[in-house]
Amino acid sequence: MSADRVVQLSWEPRQVAVDDRAALSYPGIAVIRRRHGEVVDRTWLPVGEEPTFADDEALIAALHAAWRWSSHAA
Template identity: 55%
Template sequence: MTAHRAVQLRWDIRSVAVHDLGNDPVIMTYPGIRITRHESGHVVSEVWLPVGERSTYTDDEALIAALHSAWRWTRTTRQ
């Protein structure tokens, strides 16, 4: 059986509900990239990486590593 593997990259905004010091609800949003792995049409994993306007070297390296890993995953030996 051959499994079809695909990777999807998507700009994504994550929202988190927190309370401030006065216990008032606050919604914080974070931009990022979602990397979704699909196998035979089913989602098998998702990774979300934050992307800011002032990304660091470490942020860039994490994104490159995640993209490389996802690409290699699509190229694994098929049975």
């Protein structure tokens, strides 16, 4: 792993406005890639109350890609 490339996971709910008075909140995980401390990519994946196999596979794929990215020299 390279010290200048870091992968961070963050629990980040998202707010979506329905109208002027209401909003919905969606829980999710952000996979954040940083190079030299600066964010270079952010992928947000929703996390439901009952995740599906497809949800699990999407998270695994995002993590795998981010960790492979972090292992390459800048």
